Amino acid sequence: MLSLFTKSSEKSDLLLLALFAVVVFAMPIWLAPFGAAYPDLMQRFAIYGIFATGFNILFGLTGYLSFGHAAFLGVGSYTAVWTFKLLGMNPIPAIIAAIIVAGLFALLIGFISLRRSGIYFSILTLAFAQMCYNLAYSVLTPITNGETGLRVLRDDLRLFDAPTVGDGGPLLSHIGGIEMTGMPGFYFAAVLLVIMVGLAMRIFRSPFGMMLKAVKTNQTRLNYTGVNTRPYTLAAFVISGMYAGLAGALLCVIDPLAGAERMQWTASGEVVLMTILGGVGTIIGPILGAALIKYFENIFSAFNDQTLNDIFSFLPDQLQEGFVSVTSLFVGEGWNLSLGILFVIIVVFLPGGVTEGLNRIGRFGLRRLGIGHKSKNEDETSPAPGE
Amino acid sequence: MGILEVRDVNKNFGGLKALHNVNLDVQEGSVHAIIGPNGAGKSTLLNCFIGRLTPDTGSVMFNGSTLLGLKPHEINQAGVVRVFQTPEIFSELSLLENVMIPAFAKRDGAFKLNAFSDVARHGEIREKAMHMLEEVGLANDRDKTSSSMSRGDKRRLELAMCLVQDPVLLLLDEPTAGMSRADTNATIDLLKKIGGRGVTKIVIEHDMHVVFSLADRISVLAQGTVIVEDIPSKIKGNEKVQEAYLGGAHL
Structure with a gap:
């Protein structure tokens, strides 16, 4: 069963995708015991899953570590809101426009950044992303509405669904009257997540994907093999930029507001964490990573001193105070500290991320059940440690 | 001349x-x-x-x-194809994939964005690569990665990667x-x-x-x-x- 994750054919890919779709669509059911089955959080699982999946096409396959992918997320968001403002609240044109504009942005930034590799590439992408962020805050205020953030207003053009006089409802995107908030919003994002994961699977299994993996191991050799690597890396960069643009647009579909903080370097760093935490170069890893981070963000940041006092109330007063003051560092505002520790633990003990952990457990389980003849391919296809 | x-x-x-x-x-x-x-x-x-x-x-x-x-x-x-002195191999890929890549490069040119076609659909490339692996005597290891190979085997793989390009x-x-x-x-x-x-x-x-x-x-x-x-x-x-x-x- 778990070997499906590593050894794949076209047929097993489809099966896996179907399985994945079922798991995603059933999230409201199986996430309930974890206290995560509310739409707002599940929407973010799906959207950041798309973001990380796209990022993984670049980082996981080619090894090029972009530190500025949040720029494309932000560009996608702004484009989506502008489409809402100009054309109307239907999310479909907004998504298409966001993917195209983010793709063009990626083409420009990638064209320049990919002239360098390694750390220089990372720094270049970081620089471009910070430029975008600062421009959005300052010079481009007419387009981005600066600090306030860009939102859809009552008197916007909205060519195709201009508000009727006295239309007092909230400004939400909708398809055929179904507003893209709450559960419909989640299912909209979930459908797109499944489609985008399906596309990523195809890329992983295509000659194009094979070339990208070869870029990661030995780009110079690939040149001497008669392959022009630049168009390949640029295509990977643009594709992953488009994924980010889609994710950015979806953030605005469920909540039509775009702010510059979405392009901050912390947001770029977050997607790197998601991918590494989940498992670089695997299909499912980045999605798991995205879900884990969003889940922990949600759970830990909700804790406050009161809840901690309740938890440790069984202890004597002195101890309770001590425990609360120590643990409070790791929750609420300080949840990033917990995330950092989790990240360190994963990278040190499971360099292949959560996916590697699951594979290990799976193999162990199979062996225990006695059906586990150790598949000879499993070891080799598990992601390489510490890229 | x-x-x-x-x-x-x-x-x-x-x-x-x-x-x-x-x-x-x-x-x-x-x-x-x-x-x-x-x-x-x-x-x-x-x-x-x-x-x-x-x-x-x-x-x-x-x-x-x-x-x-x-x-x-x-x-x-x-x-003009060069066989490298120190074998330069795509170490994360299988032996078969290592030989398929130059075969793709030979057929498709320096760049072709065949992004959405399954590798398995390129049977002739696979066969050509398999044939070449047989010729250098590595066909049985086709699904392994090169990390565990001996130096001599690596050089034979290197040779196969160059020869597959005719x-x-x-x-x-x-x-x-x-x-x-x-x-x-x-x-x-x-x-x-x-x-x-x-x-x-x-x-x-x-x-x-x-x-x-x-x-x-x-x-x-x-x-x-x-x-x-x-x-x-x-x-x-x-x-x-x-x-x-x-x-x-x-x-």
């Missing part, structure tokens, strides 16, 4: 004259060995053919058109260095077999056993210049060669 014509090639590294007025004519279908002591400029010369280095002056013509100024992938696409001119940089005697002989047999297909080969080699069992012509390079060029039987007895290269010892 040779398939590869090198005229008055000079290459300096700072004050060091690595190549000094090198001339070379390689006949189509022949095996041309370049020998010489360490530091004679053999690898430098080879690097000038594949675009890793550009000569300061002189010309390198392949099949009537210049190789100078072309990018490495363009030179490969023209049919090269016009094959550049071999010490193809048997670090190989056991048995592996060396197997490689010589393999190279002779390709010779039957009319592939022109340039071989840089230290192992005289290999040189004399393969080469049709030999150029001797010393201190950046070709001191002698002749057929193997005459090279053996040439005094200049023994002086410069073998330090006077007899073969």
Whole structure:
């Protein structure tokens, strides 16, 4: 069963995708015991899953570590809101426009950044992303509405669904009257997540994907093999930029507001964490990573001193105070500290991320059940440690 | 007229004259060995053919058109393929994939965005790669990665990666260095077999056993210049060669 994750054919890919779709669509059911089955959080699982999946096409396959992918997320968001403002609240044109504009942005930034590799590439992408962020805050205020953030207003053009006089409802995107908030919003994002994961699977299994993996191991050799690597890396960069643009647009579909903080370097760093935490170069890893981070963000940041006092109330007063003051560092505002520790633990003990952990457990389980003849391919296809 | 014509090639590294007025004519279908002591400029010369280095002056013509100024992938696409001295392999990919990549490059050119077609749908590429792996004797390991391979096996894989491209001119940089005697002989047999297909080969080699069992012509390079060029039987007895290269010892 778990070997499906590593050894794949076209047929097993489809099966896996179907399985994945079922798991995603059933999230409201199986996430309930974890206290995560509310739409707002599940929407973010799906959207950041798309973001990380796209990022993984670049980082996981080619090894090029972009530190500025949040720029494309932000560009996608702004484009989506502008489409809402100009054309109307239907999310479909907004998504298409966001993917195209983010793709063009990626083409420009990638064209320049990919002239360098390694750390220089990372720094270049970081620089471009910070430029975008600062421009959005300052010079481009007419387009981005600066600090306030860009939102859809009552008197916007909205060519195709201009508000009727006295239309007092909230400004939400909708398809055929179904507003893209709450559960419909989640299912909209979930459908797109499944489609985008399906596309990523195809890329992983295509000659194009094979070339990208070869870029990661030995780009110079690939040149001497008669392959022009630049168009390949640029295509990977643009594709992953488009994924980010889609994710950015979806953030605005469920909540039509775009702010510059979405392009901050912390947001770029977050997607790197998601991918590494989940498992670089695997299909499912980045999605798991995205879900884990969003889940922990949600759970830990909700804790406050009161809840901690309740938890440790069984202890004597002195101890309770001590425990609360120590643990409070790791929750609420300080949840990033917990995330950092989790990240360190994963990278040190499971360099292949959560996916590697699951594979290990799976193999162990199979062996225990006695059906586990150790598949000879499993070891080799598990992601390489510490890229 | 040779398939590869090198005229008055000079290459300096700072004050060091690595190549000094090198001339070379390689006949189509022949095996041309370049020998010489360490530091004679053999690898430098080879690097000038594949675009890793550009000569300061002189010309390198392949099949009537210049190789100078072309990018490495363009030179490969023209049919000039180099077998690397230290095997450069895509270590995270399986052996089969390692050979499929050059096969794709040969069929599809320097860039083709076939992003959404399944690898399994390119049966002819797979078969070609499999056939090549069989020929070098690695077919049973096709799904393994190269990390656990012996050095000799890596070199055979390297050779398969180059041969699968049906090269016009094959550049071999010490193809048997670090190989056991048995592996060396197997490689010589393999190279002779390709010779039957009319592939022109340039071989840089230290192992005289290999040189004399393969080469049709030999150029001797010393201190950046070709001191002698002749057929193997005459090279053996040439005094200049023994002086410069073998330090006077007899073969």
